[in-house]
Amino acid sequence: MSLPHAILTALLEKPSSGLELTRRFDRSIGYFWSATHQQIYRELGRLERAGHIRALPAPVPVRGRRKEYEVLPEGRAELSAWVATAEDPRPMRAALLLRMRAAAVVGAAGLRAELSRHLALHQAQLAEYLEIEVRDFPVERRGTEPDRLRHLVLRGGIETERFWVEWLTGALGELGAE
Amino acid sequence: MSLPHAILTALLEKPSSGLELTRRFDRSIGYFWSATHQQIYRELGRLERAGHIRALPAPVPVRGRRKEYEVLPEGRAELSAWVATAEDPRPMRAALLLRMRAAAVVGAAGLRAELSRHLALHQAQLAEYLEIEVRDFPVERRGTEPDRLRHLVLRGGIETERFWVEWLTGALGELGAE
């Protein structure tokens, strides 16, 4: 149950409309909790009904007109509570590892190309994260706690991608030329 | 759409009943693609209707009225095709990273305990994987391709857990004593 909290976090960082949120999810929060615009609109409706956020007063609330949302104190309290909640990590879901295990049974024919493709994707993502790190977290900006925490989040993304790049590289080596 | 393929893989490794599959998912395949017994029974039904597996005629029921399934050639072909399929990696879903980002906004009160708890869980999982590695993949058993592939899968689990242990250790250091 993390989507509402992802949205609350994003709205606290900057009040936004549904579509703006969608865009920001595509390039920032979505790196570790993705969501489509349909999910976001539905969740915005729920959060509003729950009294956690409110739409900023618009002249005429009509379909097709942008609605900007901001977080209410209740929403901030909810998010604050969630940060300290005990919530077990979900078991990982790695389809590639599954495919590798299937390949051990039925043979690895055709797997090599797919591994290469994934390797390129993860290398690209890693490069993007490293750019963000250079741009947003220069050494002199690492003093305040919020900055240190945000940097930790980014390091999580970086190390995850690095893991995949290394694992895929090793796997391609093991597979040989096929 | 990986659950059916996870089941096909497991059944090729060893024909099983629904409950046996559930147990094996809990301690093996489920490490990277978990499933409950309800999911498994539903999926077994679908796979049987699709002609990918069949129930063996029970010779002498050992316990209860179990149904043992085995994979048909069509199922093996389906799995073989899936191994080579182009399927993009799903974006990661890391609730802990999300919570860390929320903490950057509303404060990290109470987060430390939760990070410690997760650290212990991941350390335990890592230890379990390392035991499996020692037991199932001694150096002299790494020659055949199936063994090498299965070992790669395990290495994926090991390195993932190692990532979390390191990230959490670093995060606890950054958070300070609170």
Next chain:
DNA sequence: CAGCGCATGTAAGTGGTTACATGATTCA
């Protein structure tokens, strides 16, 4: 004023989770 992009939504279908139901065997 027609067409296009922006913005907000609805609807249907799938996969996964939680809670419950039912029969069959074992054993005290």
Next chain:
DNA sequence: TGAATCATGTAACCACTTACATGCGCTG
């Protein structure tokens, strides 16, 4: 015989995905 356990399932719900629908504002 009654309780515990093994084994297979059903039902309801929720999250997420995919496809489509509707209204607004700008521009040619």
